[in-house]
Amino acid sequence: MAAVTSPLRACRGILKEIRIAKGSGYRNTLVYKHVLEQFRRNQVTGAQFCRARMDALHAARTYLCLLTSTRLHLRLHERYHAHGGDRALEQVAGLVGLRLPTQPGGKGWET
Amino acid sequence: MMLRNICKYPRQFGQVIWPFSIPQGQHVPCLSTHLQKARYASATTERKKFYENVSISQGEGGLYEIILDQRKMKTPGGKLFTVPNEALAIAVATEWDIQKDSLKFYTMHLTTLCNTALDNPTQRTKKQIISAALKFLETDTICFRVEEPPGLVEVQRNEWDPVMNWIEQRYNVVIGTSTSILGPQIPEETKETFRQHLNSYNFWSLTGLDFMISQLKSLVLSFGLIDKHLSVEQAVLLSRLEEEYQIQQWGNVEWVHDYDMYELRARTAAGAMFVHLSSESAAVKRKILQE
Numbered sequence: 001m002a003a004v005t006s007p008l009r010a011c012r013g014i015l016k017e018i019r020i021a022k023g024s025g026y027r028n029t030l031v032y033k034h035v036l037e038q039f040r041r042n043q044v045t046g047a048q049f050c051r052a053r054m055d056a057l058h059a060a061r062t063y064l065c066l067l068t069s070t071r072l073h074l075r076l077h078e079r080y081h082a083h084g085g086d087r088a089l090e091q092v093a094g095l096v097g098l099r100l101p102t103q104p105g106g107k108g109w110e111t
Numbered sequence: 112m113m114l115r116n117i118c119k120y121p122r123q124f125g126q127v128i129w130p131f132s133i134p135q136g137q138h139v140p141c142l143s144t145h146l147q148k149a150r151y152a153s154a155t156t157e158r159k160k161f162y163e164n165v166s167i168s169q170g171e172g173g174l175y176e177i178i179l180d181q182r183k184m185k186t187p188g189g190k191l192f193t194v195p196n197e198a199l200a201i202a203v204a205t206e207w208d209i210q211k212d213s214l215k216f217y218t219m220h221l222t223t224l225c226n227t228a229l230d231n232p233t234q235r236t237k238k239q240i241i242s243a244a245l246k247f248l249e250t251d252t253i254c255f256r257v258e259e260p261p262g263l264v265e266v267q268r269n270e271w272d273p274v275m276n277w278i279e280q281r282y283n284v285v286i287g288t289s290t291s292i293l294g295p296q297i298p299e300e301t302k303e304t305f306r307q308h309l310n311s312y313n314f315w316s317l318t319g320l321d322f323m324i325s326q327l328k329s330l331v332l333s334f335g336l337i338d339k340h341l342s343v344e345q346a347v348l349l350s351r352l353e354e355e356y357q358i359q360q361w362g363n364v365e366w367v368h369d370y371d372m373y374e375l376r377a378r379t380a381a382g383a384m385f386v387h388l389s390s391e392s393a394a395v396k397r398k399i400l401q402e
Contacts, residue, residue, distance in 0.1 A: 018205075021205075022208070029208060030166070030204055030205070030208075031201050031204070031208075034197075034201045054339070055339060058339040058342070059384070059387055061342055061343070062342075062343055062380050062383050062384050063202070063384060065342070065380040066220075066221075066377060066380035069373045069376035069377035069380060070220070070373075070377045072369075073370065073373035073376075074218055076373065077370070080366035080370065081370070
């Protein structure tokens with residue numbers, strides 16, 4: 001993953017996460033407006049190295065990490081650790097890269 | 112950092128599946144069908160989404176509340192759910208807003224932290240949290256060094272020493288490392304310095320910090336994160352250093368390694384955000400006084 005060092009990347013990343021999470025109505029959400037307002041507010045300062053700006057950037061990156069990792073964690077959870085009962089046997093074997101054996105003559109104990 | 116290259120490497124080439132290894136990861140029981148009267152049932156049971164709109168409102172005392180479809184949210188202990196500032200309220204509201212048909216409480220880390228701070232189910236005081244944190248320093252991950260394999264020894268030296276130097280300089284303390292099972296002997300002055308520093312945090316921030324320490328298994332890394340010296344990804348990487356080293360040697364298993372990594376990142380990020388936002392109002396006050 002490319003390092004998210006610039007405020008622009010952090011902002012874009014967060015907005016993208018919101019869009020993924022909310023779908024089409026993402027521009028009306030509280031968090032969208034709040035994030036944009038925060039980024040605009042921190043842009044105003046002219047100083048090269050502004051402490052408040054670095055703090056805000058760190059906060060933005062932290063929030064981006066929170067959104068991304070919860071989504072990816074949930075995705076992995078759904079893929080591998082959920083649906084315990086209703087997965088077919090072939091699928092379960094496929095998760096670890098195995099295939100069920102096929103015996104043309106049928107298994108010995110079946111009549 | 113050398114380790115950044117190490118970590119990019121195995122994942123670029125896709126996952127390596129080891130059919131003979133059994134996942135030790137936690138298993139959340141699947142959707143239970145019975146709805147319970149209590150608002151959250153238990154942490155692992157899932158509930159269907161029972162609201163459409165999430166919004167926030169400012170109540171008495173300047174505290175913010177979360178509104179789910181005209182109903183004010185409550186904590187599991189029955190108290191009104193309130194947060195001290197707007198940013199945290201919006202973040203919590205978002206956690207509820209992005210839930211799909213069923214509520215996955217195990218993804219709502221900020222909400223959980225707020226509930227812990229509000230209900231305080233184990234009834235801890237600030238002093239007890241601080242003492243627990245300082246006690247953890249004696250078993251801090253960063254302090255425990257291996258003696259072999261030499262690859263791991265070097266990686267630990269290259270990645271953990273800078274953080275150790277940073278914290279020792281920043282707080283003017285001595286912590287030290289150890290290769291024995293017992294760990295380093297932390298001098299009393301060090302503990303006293305940290306105790307005084309931690310006393311300046313409010314109860315909410317300390318709840319968040321306590322959570323972070325228990326997730327990262329390191330007080331040093333948690334401090335690095337709060338002081339914005341490390342990013343969440345870096346802190347998690349340093350916490351899982353030995354695992355990342357083994358992944359580089361033996362390959363990555365997505366449903367264990369990535370799963371654990373993302374979960375740790377999510378929880379740590381939530382803890383860090385919680386601490387920052389809970390101590391935010393204090394920072395604003397300080398700045399106004401200085402100007």
